[in-house]
Each structure stands twice: as C-alpha cells, then as structure tokens.
Amino acid sequence: MSDTDGKKPLGLRGARPGQVKQSFSHGRTKSVVVETKRKRVVVPKAGAGAKSAGAGSGKAGAPAGDPSRRPAGITDAEMERRLKALQAAKAREEDEAIAREAEERRREEERQRRREEIEAKEREEREREDALRAKAEEEEREKREAEEGRQRAAEPASEPAPADPAATAPVSERAQARPAPRKADRERQADREGRGGKARDDGGRRSGKLTLKEALAGDGGRQRSMAAMKRKQERARQKALGQSAPREKVVRDVQVPETIVVSELANRMAERVADVVKALMKNGLMVTQNQSIDADTAELIVEEFGHHVVRVSDSDVEQVIDTVEDRAEDLKPRPPIITIMGHVDHGKTSLLDAIRQTSVASGEAGGITQHIGAYQVKSESGAVLTFLDTPGHAAFTSMRARGANVTDIVVLVVAADDSVMPQTIEAINHAKAAGVPMIVAINKCDKPDADPNKVRTELLQHEVVVEAMSGDVQDVEVSATTGMGLDQLLESIALQSEILELKANPDRAAMGAVIEAKLDVGRGPVATVLVQYGTLRRGDIFVVGEQWGKVRALINDQGERVEEAGPSVPVEVLGLNGTPEAGDVLNVVETEAQAREIADYRHQAAKDKRAAAGAATTLEQLMAKAKADETVAELPVVLKADVQGSAEAIVQALEKVGNEEVRVRVLHYGVGAITESDIGLAEASGAPVLGFNVRANAPARNSANQKGVEIRYYSVIYDLVDDIKAAASGLLSAEVREHFIGYATIKEVFKVSGGVGKVAGCLVTEGVARRSAGVRLLRDDVVIHEGTLKTLKRFKDEVKEVISGQECGMAFENYEDIRPGDVIEIFEREEVERTLS
Structure with missing residues (x-):
C-alpha cells in the first residue's frame, strides 16, 4: 500500500514536497512522501505592538497621546485613526489564527489516522514474520530430534537397560523431564562446542569465566550487562502477567507568549530539550536550544507532545509587579520629602547648604545647580527630613516637574530683592499640579534692598496667599548667608509633615522613583533613587523602565555604603545593566528572568510606539x-x-x-x-x-x-x-534691504544696430541712476519687469551714474518691451546679517 494513494501528503503550511527512503529490518525499504517546512519569518504584530505600547508607556509615566512626544503634523484624530487601523488588523489576524487552528486540527487528525494505518500494517508484518520464524524453528527441532533418535538406534546395546517409564514418553516430554545440567557440565559442553570463546545464552549474555586473554581478544564487541538482563526478564514477566500497560502521561497547561526560547519551552513542558529540538527539526526548523521561536510554532510543538496550550500576551509579564494595597496596621511613619524650588540664583542650594552645614553650591559650575540633588537632614528635634534640590534655570523644566511629582512638601524660595520671576511662577504651577502643600521661604532678607512685603503682594497675583496676608500658606523670612530664620523654616516643615501624617509600609517589595541617572567611569550606570514604598536591600533584583539589574551596592547622600534603604531615603543604586531615564519607576521583582522579561517587553513596546508615531501613512x-x-x-x-x-x-x-x-x-x-x-x-x-x-x-x-x-x-x-x-x-539667509536711489522717465525709444537692440532715452527726474543698481520698469504704476541695466550712456559715453535733471540712454538686460512714458525705478540692495533671538 503506497502512502500517497489518493491522499493528501503529510505536511504543514508553506511546505515543499519530497521523498525519503526508509529502511527496516531484514533489508526491507519503503519510500514515503514527506514535506519540509520553510523557516517562518517572525514579524511583530502591528496591532499588538501599538496596544502594548500604550500599556508600556503608562508605566513610564508618559500618556500615549502626549502631544510633546508626538511628531509634528500628527493630530489626535490621526493618531486615533491609526490605532483603530491597528486594532482592525489585529482582529483580522485573530480570525486568521482561528482558521489556522482549525486547519491544523484537521491535518493532525489526518496524520494520526495515517500513522495508525502504518502501525497496523507494520504490526501485521511483524506477526507474520514471527509465525514464519516459529514454524522454521519447530521444523528444525523436529529434524534434530529425529537425527538423534536414529543415532541412538544404531548404537549396539551393551546390556539391557532397566525399564524406564520416561523412555516410553514422547521426545518433547523427555526433554522437559531431563534434569538441568550442573555448572561443570555446562562448562564442558561449552568447551566442546567451541574452544577459545565463551558460550552465550539466547539473551546474548556472557556465561562462564572471563579471562584477561579473552577480554583483550574481544570476542564480539559490546556485551549485555547483568542489570540489562534483569530488566529484560522483568519486562518479560510483566508481559506474561498482563502488566505491560504504559505509564500515564502527565498533561500540562503550557503558557506560550509571542516568542519563547526553545529551552524555556522544553522546561515548561517538562520534556527533554533534545526531544523538543528533534521535533522542531522534523517540522523543518533547524534551531538550537538558545534560539527563539514564534507562538504558532511553539503551539504546534506543545500539541505534538500532548500538552494544552495557554496563549498569553506580552503585557502579562508586568503582572508580576506587586500592586497590593497596604494594610493600615502595616503602615509606619516615614520622613517627609521636601523639594526646594524657585528661580535661578534665588539661593535654593545655598539655603540647603545652610541647613545641612555643607557647601554644595561652590562645587556647581557657574554657581547654578544643573542636577537634582537628594539629601537627608536631621533637625535639632531629632526629626529626619529628606530634601530634593532642583535647578532653577529655564532649561530644567522637566527636572522641576519630576521633583514636584515625588515630593510631600514644596519649599518655594523667592529672593526678597528680586521678587517673583518666571521660574518662580513655573514652580508654583508644578506644585499646584502635583497637589502638594507649599511653604514660601523669602530669602536674602539680610540685603539692604530686600522687600519681603513686595514678594507677598506679588504672590497674590498667582493665587498664593501667605499667612501674613490672612492666607493658609506658611511664609518664613530667611537668610542663607546669616542663618536667619532657618530654625523657624524647619519648624514650619515639621508642622506641615505632622498635619500630613506621612506613613509607608517598609516590609513590602521596594518601589521608588529615579531622581537622576548617570554613567560613571568605574562604577557603570548609577541611578539616584528615592525609595517611596518598602525597603530596598543589597541583592534585590529590580526592573526600572527599560533596564533591569541586581543591587550591587547602595550609597547614601554622605557617600557611605548601606545595606538597605527604607521609605523616603535617597540612595545611589549600582548594578544596572544600562542607564535608565530620569523619572522611571523602580520595582523589585523575584527573579532575574522576570526582570529581564519585563525590561525586554518595555523596550520593544517603546520601540513600537516610536515606529507607530513616526510612520507617515x-x-x-x-x-x-x-x-x-x-x-x-x-x-x-x-x-x-x-x-x-x-x-x-x-x-x-x-x-x-x-x-x-x-x-x-x-x-x-x-x-x-x-x-x-x-x-x-x-x-x-x-x-x-x-x-x-x-x-x-x-x-x-x-x-x-x-x-x-x-x-x-x-x-x-x-x-x-x-x-x-x-x-x-550663521545658517540664516541674510536679510536683503532695498534703498530707492532714483526715478527716470522714458522720453523716446531708439533702435540701435550692432546687437544693442532698443535703447530708452530717459530723463532722471529724482535721485541718481547708477550702472550697478537694480531697476524696475513701471507702466501705469504696475511693475512689468525687474532686472539690471545692460548699458547706461550719457551722450555716446558709457558712464557709471547720471544725476537728477540730466538725460541719458538706458538698455535693459534681456528685455526690450519699453515704451515712451514708462517710469524706471532705480534701487540698491543691502544684505543684513540676521541672528536668532
């Protein structure tokens, strides 16, 4: 029976047919039609990428429709249309996947039926061969027994033998009744049958003693061990007793993401990696255990091994991040986080230096803060305060916004001699947007031209009403130079923190915000993290934005190494695999595999989002x-x-x-x-x-x-x-300015031979006419031509200029449509260099 008689050949989608010659025992061969599958090119699904991009961006803190992150020219409606198109494409792909699954099931049933037919045919052939072999052995045994009987009959009877009931029994019964030979008899029989080699039983096991000479001679290759013979006997005994039923296979639910590594797939199925690789090769995919395969191929392999497939989305990897609600009894008091904000050069860092009794401002280039600094201060009352120092320069808007989003209290520093400035207003808006209470510190009150009341009055214009103006916003007059009012400022902060009743659970998985990140020579990527919940410990595995890592070291604001950092504690974290973005959220996870998977997903989601936003459709x-x-x-x-x-x-x-x-x-x-x-x-x-x-x-x-x-x-x-x-x-084109220097009226038009063409006889009525100047021809006050002069003559001489009241002859370059009564406007151009304001 041929495997191709009227049946569709075995195969998969996109396969190429071919023939393979199979070899069986006893020299039998058979040609089978098989198919090889082309290697599938994995293309990320546009719909899933866009959808997961939105989910990933939500973690990073940037909304999917943020206009600042979108290229120019793409409106909200255009972005919505693109997302709808991506969703429609994903729906179509899901329908196609369902159709493919149905087709694969039908093909699997066809393969199973054909496999059963082939096995039944092979079973029949084996049974027929066993029957023929048994018949041949029976005939050989009967022939041998008949030969032995003839030999015994030919021997002379030396003496009559005693009557033996067994002698009259049939040959087969006599053979069964014959006692088993002793060991010495077996050795003598083996020695008679063939000297120099040990006798073997039907199972291929060596019998008798093994000498060194025989072992070195090698009498037939590999021998069966005693354990193998015992296993064979045990299988035969179980078969005889009807206990040869195969062990029941454990069927598992295998989670299959969009892409999966072959070794990980084998681990989830609890199968040998070699078996999974072999199954992939049978399906035409030459992959190793460290390579990735797509979800459709993985699903085919899982079903082939008899397990159930559970398809999961890539975004499910972020579910391992704990989002549990803290119980009230687990919450403990934590230090307040105070952000110092204000305009540039209003004394923010100097005020913090006075509180910390340090000198950070002197180390900043140009005397301005260009990084976010995080520090902890212990007041005289024993209270621990966490300070964030933000830049005041206009370029650092995002830094100020980041500082306001992770803070509990904002200290707005306003110079008494400079009052409210643009970045002061911006800081007020950031604080209001974050919904955090504000304390106004009026700095530089030691200066002669200081006017604190002017500051209070101008703050009213921005809806900041201080207590001195019967409002609810605390205001303190301070001086970073003399230390005036610093104690009162700390008291105001402590009072505000008591009102807020700040608490956090230190016994949960840590979560924090990246205040600043840098790449340090010798230490690698370093992130300044402000822990918000839980306790971050050395050795913790974490994921932060598109990066992940294991905490190699924690360094506090004093430069000392610490083993852990609790809520409201700023620390430098070492051990990242890359530099994260400032503002990313740090989450502690259980395993490196989870951290790596989440980071890879976020990286791909951000990449897909950029591709979707930047694609011009x-x-x-x-x-x-x-x-x-x-x-x-x-x-x-x-x-x-x-x-x-x-x-x-x-x-x-x-x-x-x-x-x-x-x-x-x-x-x-x-x-x-x-x-x-x-x-x-x-x-x-x-x-x-x-x-x-x-x-x-x-x-x-x-x-x-x-x-x-x-x-x-x-x-x-x-x-x-x-x-x-x-x-x-310098890339700007120079601005061209025109200066009108004269007018002339055409009195008569002459035609001059010699290639000169038409020449206008003109009277300069105003200003001066110059040969190097530009000219326009006006007819009824309408410009009909603009160009340059080909010639300017006074009588018969070529001249450089003609003054007002004099007559001259003019000819235009490549233009001859001139008439009496036309007016010639004469001007000069001047190029002016431009600069960006």
Whole structure:
C-alpha cells in the first residue's frame, strides 16, 4: 500500500514536497512522501505592538497621546485613526489564527489516522514474520530430534537397560523431564562446542569465566550487562502477567507568549530539550536550544507532545509587579520629602547648604545647580527630613516637574530683592499640579534692598496667599548667608509633615522613583533613587523602565555604603545593566528572568510606539515632510552629558533654538564619555560633538583629530545654548534691504544696430541712476519687469551714474518691451546679517 494513494501528503503550511527512503529490518525499504517546512519569518504584530505600547508607556509615566512626544503634523484624530487601523488588523489576524487552528486540527487528525494505518500494517508484518520464524524453528527441532533418535538406534546395546517409564514418553516430554545440567557440565559442553570463546545464552549474555586473554581478544564487541538482563526478564514477566500497560502521561497547561526560547519551552513542558529540538527539526526548523521561536510554532510543538496550550500576551509579564494595597496596621511613619524650588540664583542650594552645614553650591559650575540633588537632614528635634534640590534655570523644566511629582512638601524660595520671576511662577504651577502643600521661604532678607512685603503682594497675583496676608500658606523670612530664620523654616516643615501624617509600609517589595541617572567611569550606570514604598536591600533584583539589574551596592547622600534603604531615603543604586531615564519607576521583582522579561517587553513596546508615531501613512504627509526638509536648514549636533537629566534639559533647550528657516537637530544624545562611535556619527553627518561635563577618551580624541570632527566642552548650560544659537544664526539667509536711489522717465525709444537692440532715452527726474543698481520698469504704476541695466550712456559715453535733471540712454538686460512714458525705478540692495533671538 503506497502512502500517497489518493491522499493528501503529510505536511504543514508553506511546505515543499519530497521523498525519503526508509529502511527496516531484514533489508526491507519503503519510500514515503514527506514535506519540509520553510523557516517562518517572525514579524511583530502591528496591532499588538501599538496596544502594548500604550500599556508600556503608562508605566513610564508618559500618556500615549502626549502631544510633546508626538511628531509634528500628527493630530489626535490621526493618531486615533491609526490605532483603530491597528486594532482592525489585529482582529483580522485573530480570525486568521482561528482558521489556522482549525486547519491544523484537521491535518493532525489526518496524520494520526495515517500513522495508525502504518502501525497496523507494520504490526501485521511483524506477526507474520514471527509465525514464519516459529514454524522454521519447530521444523528444525523436529529434524534434530529425529537425527538423534536414529543415532541412538544404531548404537549396539551393551546390556539391557532397566525399564524406564520416561523412555516410553514422547521426545518433547523427555526433554522437559531431563534434569538441568550442573555448572561443570555446562562448562564442558561449552568447551566442546567451541574452544577459545565463551558460550552465550539466547539473551546474548556472557556465561562462564572471563579471562584477561579473552577480554583483550574481544570476542564480539559490546556485551549485555547483568542489570540489562534483569530488566529484560522483568519486562518479560510483566508481559506474561498482563502488566505491560504504559505509564500515564502527565498533561500540562503550557503558557506560550509571542516568542519563547526553545529551552524555556522544553522546561515548561517538562520534556527533554533534545526531544523538543528533534521535533522542531522534523517540522523543518533547524534551531538550537538558545534560539527563539514564534507562538504558532511553539503551539504546534506543545500539541505534538500532548500538552494544552495557554496563549498569553506580552503585557502579562508586568503582572508580576506587586500592586497590593497596604494594610493600615502595616503602615509606619516615614520622613517627609521636601523639594526646594524657585528661580535661578534665588539661593535654593545655598539655603540647603545652610541647613545641612555643607557647601554644595561652590562645587556647581557657574554657581547654578544643573542636577537634582537628594539629601537627608536631621533637625535639632531629632526629626529626619529628606530634601530634593532642583535647578532653577529655564532649561530644567522637566527636572522641576519630576521633583514636584515625588515630593510631600514644596519649599518655594523667592529672593526678597528680586521678587517673583518666571521660574518662580513655573514652580508654583508644578506644585499646584502635583497637589502638594507649599511653604514660601523669602530669602536674602539680610540685603539692604530686600522687600519681603513686595514678594507677598506679588504672590497674590498667582493665587498664593501667605499667612501674613490672612492666607493658609506658611511664609518664613530667611537668610542663607546669616542663618536667619532657618530654625523657624524647619519648624514650619515639621508642622506641615505632622498635619500630613506621612506613613509607608517598609516590609513590602521596594518601589521608588529615579531622581537622576548617570554613567560613571568605574562604577557603570548609577541611578539616584528615592525609595517611596518598602525597603530596598543589597541583592534585590529590580526592573526600572527599560533596564533591569541586581543591587550591587547602595550609597547614601554622605557617600557611605548601606545595606538597605527604607521609605523616603535617597540612595545611589549600582548594578544596572544600562542607564535608565530620569523619572522611571523602580520595582523589585523575584527573579532575574522576570526582570529581564519585563525590561525586554518595555523596550520593544517603546520601540513600537516610536515606529507607530513616526510612520507617515499618507502621501500628503510625506510630501509635507519632504518640503519642510528642503526649506529648513538644519544644524546637526551630537550631545553627551554627565547625567540623564542634564542631557534631557539640553535637548529640550536646543529644540527651542531656531525658527521657520533654521533648526537644531540632535542626532544622538546620551550619558557618559565621548566615544569613537560618537565621532563616527558626527563625521558622517558633518556635526560637532558637544560634551557637557564629560570628556572624550583617548581613542575618540585621536579619531576626531584624524577625521576633522570638532569637539566642544561645556560646564554651564548658558554657554552651550548661546554657542549653538550663534552657530544656527550663521545658517540664516541674510536679510536683503532695498534703498530707492532714483526715478527716470522714458522720453523716446531708439533702435540701435550692432546687437544693442532698443535703447530708452530717459530723463532722471529724482535721485541718481547708477550702472550697478537694480531697476524696475513701471507702466501705469504696475511693475512689468525687474532686472539690471545692460548699458547706461550719457551722450555716446558709457558712464557709471547720471544725476537728477540730466538725460541719458538706458538698455535693459534681456528685455526690450519699453515704451515712451514708462517710469524706471532705480534701487540698491543691502544684505543684513540676521541672528536668532
């Protein structure tokens, strides 16, 4: 029976037919039609990517429809239309998957039926062969017994034998009744049958003694061990007793995500990895245990091993992060988190230095804070306070917003001699948006021109009513220089924290916010984390944004190593696999596998979101983008900074530089030293490399010298933005201004031979006519031509200029439609260099 008689050959979707020749025992062969499956190209599902992107972005704190994260030209309606299209595509894919599953089930049933037919046929052939072999052995035995009987009859009878009832029995009964030979008899019989080799029983087991000579001679290869013979006898005994039923297979529910590693799939099925790889190879996939396969292929393998498939979404990996509600009895008091905010140079860091009795401000470049600092202070009353110091410069808007979102109390610092300024108003708005109470610290009250009442009055315009104005916002007059009012400020903070009754559960898995992140030489990625819930301990495995890690060390604000950090404690965390984004949330998980899986999912979700937002789906958008790129001049730059917050602030400041004619394009920005890859990118794009508080390593410096790439170092954000603004101003086209210098009226038109053409006889009525100037031809006060003069003559001489009241001859370049009565307007152009404001 052929395997292809009127039946569809075995196979899978997208397979190629072929023939394989199978070999069986006793020299039998058979050709079987098989199919090989093409390797499937895994393409991320657009619908699932967009949906999970929205879920992932929610964890990172950025809404899916945030206009600031969306490219120009994409409206909310356009984004909604794209998401609907992605959802429709996903629905279609689900319908196709259901249809594929039904088709696979039908094919599996067909394969099972054909497999049973082949097994039945092979079973019949084995039974027929066993019957023929048994018949041949019976005939051989009967022939041998008949030969032995003839030999005994031919022997002379030396003496009559005694009557033996067994002798009259049939040959088969006599053989059964014959006593078993002794060991010595068995050895003699083996020695007679073949000297130099040991006799073997029917099971292939060696019998008799084994000498060193026989072992070295090797009499037939591998021998069966005694344990193997015992196992064979036990199987035979169970078969005889009817106990050969196979053990029942344990069927498991196997969770299959969008992609899974082969070894992990084998682990979830509790099967050998080699068996899973072999099954994949049978299906045409040549993969190793460390490679990934898609969900459809994994589902096929799981069903082939007899398990149940449970399809899960990629976003389910984040469910391992605990979101339990803390019980009231588990909550314990925690220190308050106070953020100091205000305008630049109003004395925020100096005030914090006076409270901490340190000198942080002197170490900042240019005397301005460019990072978020986190510190703990113990007051005279024994209360522990956590302070966050934020920058006041306009470029650090996102840092101030981040500080306000993780704080309990905002201390608004306003200089008494400068009053309310733009960043003061911005800080007020951040505090109101975060919904946290505010304490106003009126600083620099020791100066002669200080006017605290002016500050209180101007705060009224922004709906901040202090207690001195019969409001509910505390205000304290302080001086960071003399220390005036610092005790009263700490008392006000302690009073406000008592009103808030701040509590947290220190015995749960830790969760915190990344205040700042940087790439430190020698220590690797370092994140400044403010723990909000639970206790972060050394050795904890965590995931933070798109990165994960294991806590290698915890360093407090004094630079000391600690074993753990509780709620409201700021620490530097070492042990990350990459630099996270400032503002990311840190969550402690149980295993490294979970952390890695969550980080990979968030990275892919962010990548899919950027791809979905940046894809131009209409021809109009493509044309508009191409037109904008042609008309706008770009200044490309590559930026490296010391910390993530500074890089983010500089990029935001540079994006604001420019106008409709020129803009700054940040090709790449990152944290850490300037490397050779940064130089290579800058060379390919013709861009300078900007280093903010970082330097280029030796290979990068050598590469920059060879390739002619400019590296500029900065430590103050003012200088960097001003330099880039000046460089971008050089890309602006110069402004052309026109100065009218005269008018002339055409009195007569002459035609001159010799290739000159028409010449206008003119009278200069106003100003002066110059040969180098531009001219316009006016007819009935309408401009009909603009160009340059081909000739300017006074009588027969070529002249440079003709003054008012004199007559002259004019001819226009490539234009001869001139008539008497036309007016010629004469002007000069002046180019004026432009700068970006």
